[in-house]
Amino acid sequence: MITVSGNISDSSGGPLPQANVYFSDRNGNILPSHQGTASNNQGQFEFEGNGAYITASYVGYQKETKPIKRSLDFVLTSNNELKEVEVIGEKPKSIIPVKNNNNLIVAGMVGILLVSASFLFLYKK
Numbered sequence: 001m002i003t004v005s006g007n008i009s010d011s012s013g014g015p016l017p018q019a020n021v022y023f024s025d026r027n028g029n030i031l032p033s034h035q036g037t038a039s040n041n042q043g044q045f046e047f048e049g050n051g052a053y054i055t056a057s058y059v060g061y062q063k064e065t066k067p068i069k070r071s072l073d074f075v076l077t078s079n080n081e082l083k084e085v086e087v088i089g090e091k092p093k094s095i096i097p098v099k100n101n102n103n104l105i106v107a108g109m110v111g112i113l114l115v116s117a118s119f120l121f122l123y124k125k
Helices: none
Strands: 002-010 020-024 036-038 044-049 053-057 064-067 071-076 098-101 104-107 112-115 118-121
Touching: 002 020, 020 044, 036 044, 053 071, 064 071
Parallel strands: 002 071
Antiparallel strands: 002 044, 020 036, 020 053, 053 064, 098 104, 104 112, 112 118
16 A cells, blocks of 8 residues: 555646545546545645556546656646536425324325325325
8 A cells, every 4th residue: 555645736726625536547547446535625635545546636627647656746727628517406386285193194295195104105107
């Protein structure tokens, strides 16, 4: 096993926090052992494992693979492939009422009926 440490930054010298760093093959593919870590908020990392190469990657940047050394610094360049990220969230249209009547619980969810300790699942097409 070897302990590897270093820094990951962008082309302007700014740290890349939470960048992935892992032992890989020469093409940057993660090894089956899945040995790796993420950089801290200052772009620094340290971990141990076995391998001949180490790869650093970050969303929106080109990954970089280097032969293994005890101390490695990575400078990742933007790949300009990530043009836009759109996140859409929706508020539920209605709240499902729940009624409790002794041993019978009927949730307003169509298709599920719970009776006593027995569960009967109905599927509505």
